[in-house]
Each structure stands twice: as structure tokens, then as C-alpha cells.
Amino acid sequence: xxxxxxxxQHISRYVTxxxxxxxxxxxxxxxxxxxxxxxIIREGDRxxxxxFVLSGYLKTxxxxxxxxxxxxxxxxxxxxxxxxxxxxxxxRATINVDCISDAEVLSLSNTDLEKICAEIxxxxxxxxxxxxxxxxxxxxRVLSFMTGDAKKRYEDLMQLYPQLYNVVPKQLIAAYxxxxxxxxxxLYSHHKPNKNV
Amino acid sequence: xxxxxxxxQHISRYVTxxxxxxxxxxxxxxxxxxxxxxxIIREGDRxxxxxFVLSGYLKTxxxxxxxxxxxxxxxxxxxxxxxxxxxxxxxRATINVDCISDAEVLSLSNTDLEKICAEIxxxxxxxxxxxxxxxxxxxxRVLSFMTGDAKKRYEDLMQLYPQLYNVVPKQLIAAYxxxxxxxxxxLYSHHKPNKNV
DNA sequence: TTTCAAATGTGATGTAGATCACCTATTTGC
DNA sequence: GCAAATAGGTGATCTACATCACATTTGAAA
Numbered sequence: 118x119x120x121x122x123x124x125x126q127h128i129s130r131y132v133t134x135x136x137x138x139x140x141x142x143x144x145x146x147x148x149x150x151x152x153x154x155x156x157i158i159r160e161g162d163r164x165x166x167x168x169f170v171l172s173g174y175l176k177t178x179x180x181x182x183x184x185x186x187x188x189x190x191x192x193x194x195x196x197x198x199x200x201x202x203x204x205x206x207x208x209r210a211t212i213n214v215d216c217i218s219d220a221e222v223l224s225l226s227n228t229d230l231e232k233i234c235a236e237i238x239x240x241x242x243x244x245x246x247x248x249x250x251x252x253x254x255x256x257x258r259v260l261s262f263m264t265g266d267a268k269k270r271y272e273d274l275m276q277l278y279p280q281l282y283n284v285v286p287k288q289l290i291a292a293y294x295x296x297x298x299x300x301x302x303x304l305y306s307h308h309k310p311n312k313n314v
Numbered sequence: 315x316x317x318x319x320x321x322x323q324h325i326s327r328y329v330t331x332x333x334x335x336x337x338x339x340x341x342x343x344x345x346x347x348x349x350x351x352x353x354i355i356r357e358g359d360r361x362x363x364x365x366f367v368l369s370g371y372l373k374t375x376x377x378x379x380x381x382x383x384x385x386x387x388x389x390x391x392x393x394x395x396x397x398x399x400x401x402x403x404x405x406r407a408t409i410n411v412d413c414i415s416d417a418e419v420l421s422l423s424n425t426d427l428e429k430i431c432a433e434i435x436x437x438x439x440x441x442x443x444x445x446x447x448x449x450x451x452x453x454x455r456v457l458s459f460m461t462g463d464a465k466k467r468y469e470d471l472m473q474l475y476p477q478l479y480n481v482v483p484k485q486l487i488a489a490y491x492x493x494x495x496x497x498x499x500x501l502y503s504h505h506k507p508n509k510n511v
Numbered sequence: 512t513t514t515c516a517a518a519t520g521t522g523a524t525g526t527a528g529a530t531c532a533c534c535t536a537t538t539t540g541c
Numbered sequence: 542g543c544a545a546a547t548a549g550g551t552g553a554t555c556t557a558c559a560t561c562a563c564a565t566t567t568g569a570a571a
Contacts, residue, residue: 245442255452
């Protein structure tokens with residue numbers, strides 16, 4: 118159960134639980150291993166779970182008319198992801214989630230999540246706080262699209278998550294920034310982050 | 315207490331409360347009236363409250379190097395707003411909130427909000443669900459910036475909130491869409507929504 | 512009602528970034 | 542280890558939108 122350590126620490130940053138509560142909560146997670154390129158949620162799927170990343174990198178993305186890919190989120194170790202639109206509205210997936218690298222993931226069904234939130238007040242608080250953070254991050258991203266050009270967005274991303282430079286193919290970074298891979302290539306040929314990170 | 319009706323209905327769409335719980339919750343709100351152009355939160359302020367709009371329209375915005383305005387959100391009747399970054403991180407306001415028209419607003423201090431969330435589990439659930447919705451809306455906005463051009467974003471906004479066409483000056487709509495007022499003017503001269511809405 | 516400021520419309524011009532075309536690394540599967 | 546696929550780089554060209562400049566309309570204050 119060593120794998121759960123990262124999740125335990127993540128939770129305890131926000132709320133204090135008894136060992137019993139924590140154990141009960143953790144008992145509802147399932148552990149899964151995925152290979153690079155493996156799909157976790159495909160557009161049109163019924164969406165039942167949230168996912169917590171233990172290791173590896175996922176991407177949450179949308180494909181426009183079968184051509185262009187738009188990345189909504191990279192999910193890194195310690196991050197949650199899912200198609201929240203589908204999950205909260207109980208509709209089919211409109212986005213995809215797959216693996217950028219081999220990954221270990223914990224899944225929690227939305228049914229269990231709601232059940233445990235109802236049973237344990239502190240867990241409900243934990244998820245309120247978690248969503249608060251996601252909301253703030255998303256607002257910041259909106260602002261970065263409005264106020265900055267591609268170069269600014271690229272530099273901000275590299276500053277915040279320098280590890281992406283080595284792990285994630287450049288065209289995926291372009292798809293996250295909302296810029297063509299050609300333009301991104303021209304941008305960072307003048308501005309390389311520290312490759313040793 | 316008639317003014318509170320809109321808030322009561324808003325809450326009861328998500329959770330069921332006893333009359334006692336509901337009354338206790340509502341007793342923590344303060345009612346305020348503001349005039350057009352009046353400022354509710356100014357950049358640099360200490361932020362203490364969330365605001366629930368009863369009537370009128372607010373805007374939440376950011377000003378870049380004292381020149382360009384970027385609108386993060388229009389707050390309409392039945393909507394919540396604040397500087398959530400400042401509120402959750404307990405930092406000074408980095409954005410502004412003011413009134414597009416005369417407005418009636420209920421305010422709830424973050425201290426009271428957290429207190430009541432701890433006291434009444436169902437209120438914590440209400441705020442979790444509310445933030446979930448905000449998060450989804452924000453993600454949709456990110457996608458609209460990535461996938462659509464200015465015209466698409468304008469049409470989507472007018473379809474969703476046609477009332478904005480009459481109530482909100484065009485330059486503010488431009489500042490929300492992330493487009494210059496000149497470009498917006500050129501766009502909608504070819505595409506007017508129904509003015510009778 | 513008049514007046515002044517703010518909002519809006521519109522032409523001319525400049526520019527970031529898209530797209531297309533093609534070439535050169537790197538991976539990945541056999 | 543080799544072939545094929547995938548990722549990445551770079552020039553040429555095109556386009557949506559910004560910016561500047563100025564005219565016109567609207568709306569609020571006096």
C-alpha cells in the first residue's frame with residue numbers, strides 16, 4: 118500500500134482525517150497501470166471515474182473535426198483528472214484522456230465519491246477545496262490566453278512546469294498553448310529552458 | 315425578506331435544507347445597493363467577501379499596465395462573484411469588481427462561509443457543487459479561446475446570454491471576448507441578435 | 512434643450528501566428 | 542539493426558485581428 122502514500126499526503130495537505138476515515142476513503146480507490154498511448158477516456162464513453170495520477174503523465178484533450186488537437190490539461194503525479202463536464206452532468210464524454218508515458222493511476226468512481234462525501238464531512242471539504250484550486254488554475258489560464266501572446270504563455274508554462282520540456286513532445290506543448298507546432302518551434306529556438314531539469 | 319427569495323431558490327436547486335438551517339445560513343448575508351460604476355473590489359484591496367447578485371450586472375476584470383481591460387466574468391442576477399484567488403490564498407486583490415448598472419448584492423464573508431460550511435454539511439456540499447459548475451464554465455471558456463475565432467466566441471456568448479447585447483456596452487463585450495472593440499464592431503455589423511430580447 | 516464626454520463605426524495599415532511545403536532528426540516496431 | 546513512422550525545424554505565403562486615426566452617434570449632466 119506504499120503507492121497510496123502520495124494520495125495520503127495530498128489529502129492531508131487540506132484536511133485532517135482519522136486513520137479510520139482515511140483507510141475507508143482509500144479503500145474505494147482502484148489501482149491501474151497504463152502503457153504509453155493507452156486511452157483512459159474516449160470521446161463518447163460513459164464516464165464513471167475520477168483519476169488520481171501516481172506516476173507518469175496523462176493528457177486531457179479535445180479533437181476538433183478529426184484534425185486539430187487541443188489540450189485542456191496535462192495531468193502529472195499528484196493531480197486529478199477526468200471529463201468533469203460528463204461526470205457532473207452525467208453525459209457522454211466530449212473529451213479524451215490518454216497516457217503520454219507509462220502511468221500508474223488510482224481511480225475513484227463518482228458514485229463512491231458522492232457516497233463518501235455524504236458520509237464524511239471532511240472528505241466533502243477536501244473535494245470543495247480541490248475544486249476551488251482547479252477553478253483558480255482555470256481562471257489563470259483564461260487570463261493567460263487573453264493577456265499574453267504565444268511566447269509569454271510558453272515561458273510561463275516552462276517556468277511553472279519545467280519538467281514538461283523533457284517529458285512531453287513539443288507538439289503537445291503547442292496543443293496546450295493553443296499555437297501551431299511550427300510557431301512554437303520558432304519561439305523556443307530563441308529561448309531554451311535549462312535542459313538539465 | 316423577499317429579496318432573499320432568489321438566493322433561496324438558488325440554494326434549493328442543489329441541496330435540501332431545513333427551514334432552520336436555511337434561516338441560519340441566510341442570516342449571515344448583508345444586503346448592499348450599489349450605483350452604476352461603483353467599485354466593489356479594487357486591485358490591492360484586502361478581500362473578505364463573496365457576493366451574490368440579486369439585480370443588476372457586475373463585471374470582474376483585470377487591467378494590464380494601466381491600459382487594457384480584460385473581463386473575466388460578467389456577474390448577472392443569481393450569480394456569485396469575488397476575487398477567488400485573493401479569497402482562497404488570503405492575498406490582496408489582483409482583480410477588480412464593479413457595477414455595470416445599478417445593482418443589489420448580498421455579501422457573505424469568507425470567515426462566515428467557512429464557519430457555516432464546517433457547521434452544516436449540506437452547505438459545504440452546496441459550495442462544492444457551485445464551484446464544480448464554475449470550474450466547468452471556466453474550462454469551457456478556455457476551450458472557446460483555443461478552438462474558436464472572435465466571431466465564434468461572440469456568437470456563442472450572444473446565444474448563451476442574449477440579454478448582454480442590450481445591457482452591456484459593446485466595448486465591455488469585446489473586453490470579455492479578448493478582441494478589440496473595432497474588430498467586434500466589424501463582426502456584429504454582419505450578425506445582429508434579436509434586439510427585442 | 513443644449514453640451515460635453517463616452518461609446519461606436521469605419522478606413523488604412525501593420526503584425527503575430529496559421530498554413531503549406533519540404534527537409535532532417537528521433538523513435539518504435541519487426 | 543533496419544525500415545517506417547513520428548517528431549521537429551525552417552522558409553514562403555496568407556489571414557485574422559490589432560492598432561491608429563478620425564468621423565458619428567448616444568447618453569448623461571447641467
